Amino acid sequence: MTVKYTDIDYVVFTDAARYITQGQSPYLRETYRYTPLLAILLTPNIYLFSSFGKCLFAAADLLVGYLIHRILLLRGMPSKRALYFDALWLLNPMVANISTRGNAESLLGAMVLGTLYTMLQKRQYFYSACALFGLSVHFKIYPIIYAVPLLILLDQHDTVPLPTIMQTYQVIRNRWMYSLDNQNAVQRSIKNTLSFLSPIRILFGVVSAAVFFILTGLMYQRYGHPFLEHTYLYHVTREDHRHNFSIWFYPLYLGMDHRSPWMGLLAFVPQLALVIAIGITFGKDVFFACFLQTFLFVTYNKVITSQYFMWYICLFPLILPSTKIQMKWKGVLLLAGWVVGQAVWLNYAYQLEFLAQHTFFQLWLSGTLFFMINTWVMVELIKNHQYETVFNSNDKIRWVWGMGDPGSKRS
Structure with a gap:
């Protein structure tokens, strides 16, 4: 065939x-x-x-590579060294294959990387970051998980110019916080809530949400309920019993004649809880937080296909410089495990698809093995990551990977 x-x-x-x-x-x-x-x-x-679309997706691959390079430079890495990390994306055969076959994930990768890049330079491009984030969530719903680390990243040290209404809110908020008693548990809780609801965080949420709802409203006005159903609701309630990498596919396959809402809830709750916990814990190191959130989100998802790996591969070059894993030994072992896990699954998928052999159970075992390998990779990355906040107390980008190219200035 x-x-x-x-x-x-x-x-x-x-x-x-x-x-x-x-x-x-x-x-x-x-x-x-x-x-x-x-x-x-x-x-x-x-x-x-x-083939216009394929060319567009390939161009998005190049844009992602450029954004990776720019982000690495902004964090102090010399340009020559940054090229090696760019190559992890630009010379990745999986990335090239998925985009040139006609999959659009690189467009979303460009939006996500664009959001992070403009967030690094938020004094100049804050509203661009908001707009890109709103656009990326409209384009595909999963980037909403990045709201947690992005909001954590924005704190009281921010120097982004505020509009008049936010300046007024800041004065009123400070008065309220000053009047609250730290000894009273209820008032202390209110004070902590107000502390989190800083003007810059509210502004980010409002502008991003406005972009999302304007785009969504325009599409709904033109295409009606089918737009909401197929773009968002379908993906929230999706239960795919066809073979895929997910550990949930086989239980869904066995129970497709007796669907239970509890199965979907059982899959979703730990996924959501872990994604939020990761975002809160590592939010100040926003690139590591976003990578881990995406890796975990995909690993625990009810449906996993190869193009989903693009969601976190584009973030990997941004966290690799901060790992203490020995690349020659453990790094190679982790990569080999990740590749072998896919190869085992693909072998049984080939037997099912092209040889008409009943290998559903073997596919589920292979998916379970791949899940365990992904969990091992996540644990090793967390254990060996050198936590690095993005901004210092003066709201300047911290140079964590060197002193940049000669003549470079910190943003």
């Missing part, structure tokens, strides 16, 4: 784009589960040439 190089998702994207060019809803294309913005972006597939 011949396997086509182009991903089936790309065919779906192109069909949805064709409906857009005809003035119709992209959701007329069965299995289109994305924002209409993606179909609109890919209308040149119809007007110009059919």
Whole structure:
């Protein structure tokens, strides 16, 4: 059986784009589960040439590589050394394969990296960071998990200029906090809450939410309930009993005739709790927090496919310089375990897909092995990570990986 190089998702994207060019809803294309913005972006597939989207996704790969390089430089790494970490993304065959087959994950990676990059330079690009975050959550709902570390990152030392209304709120908030008694448990709790609800955090939340709701409102006005159903609600309630890397696929497969809401809840609760805990614990080291959150979110998800790995691979070069893991030994062992775990699963998936052998149980065992390997990788990364806050007490970016190139100035 011949396997086509182009991903089936790309065919779906192109069909949805064709409906857009005809003035119709992209959701007329069965299995289109994305924002209409993606179909609109890919209308040149119809007007110009059919591989436009693949070129766009490859360009997004290059943009992600550029953003990785810029972030490393902002944190003090010399340009020549930063190139080695860029290569982990730009020369990664998995990344190149997924994008050139026609998967759009690199677009989202560019939005997430763009959010983090502009957040590093928040005095100049604060509103750009808010807009990019709102756009990324609209594009695909999972980046909402980054709200926790991003809010933790913004604190009382922030020097971002505030609009008049936020300055007024700051004066009133400070008066309230000053009047509260630390000895009283209730008042102390209120004071801690007010301390967290700083003007800059509220401003970030309001602007990001405004961008998200404006885009979502426009799409809803144009495409109605099918937009909400296919873009957001489907992914929240999705239970895929087809074979995938998730440890949940086999229980869902066995129970597909007797669906229980408790199964979805059982999968979601630990995932959500751990993601929030990671965001709170490592929020000041925002790159490590976002990487761990994404890695954990994917590992515990009810559905896992290879393109989901792109979500955290783009963040990996930003945390690798801070690890104390010996790359020649344990690093190679961890990478080999991660690759072998996938290879074992893919072997049984091939037997199921192309040889028509009943390997569902073996696939589940392989998925369980991969889950255990991912857990081992996470534990080792946490144990060996050198925690580095992004900003100092003067709200300047800390140079943690060197003194930069000659003539470099700290932002």
